[in-house]
Amino acid sequence: MTYPAPQTPVPGAGNETIKKNALIAMIVGFLCGGVIPGIFGLLGYLKADQEPETARKFTKWAWIALIIMWVLTIIFVIIYFVFIVAMVNSTSTY
Numbered sequence: 001m002t003y004p005a006p007q008t009p010v011p012g013a014g015n016e017t018i019k020k021n022a023l024i025a026m027i028v029g030f031l032c033g034g035v036i037p038g039i040f041g042l043l044g045y046l047k048a049d050q051e052p053e054t055a056r057k058f059t060k061w062a063w064i065a066l067i068i069m070w071v072l073t074i075i076f077v078i079i080y081f082v083f084i085v086a087m088v089n090s091t092s093t094y
Helices: 013-033 035-047 052-090
Strands: none
Touching: 013 035, 013 052, 035 052
């Protein structure tokens, strides 16, 4: 009976995945979330080769910051429309 040869990990294969995820987080962060998520994604991309665990953390925080920015934006838009509707309804007609 023959057994399969043990798989040897390819050096840098995990880093490429980390870099790809950080690059996506950086681009989406800068385009859709602002500077803070973009910078976290950029830091994750730059740290991927030397410190992969730190890069994962920066990428995770980039996505968290992006979600926080979107939630705050949605809340402010809702508050804005509620304020506008309240102002329109409170105007008096002379």
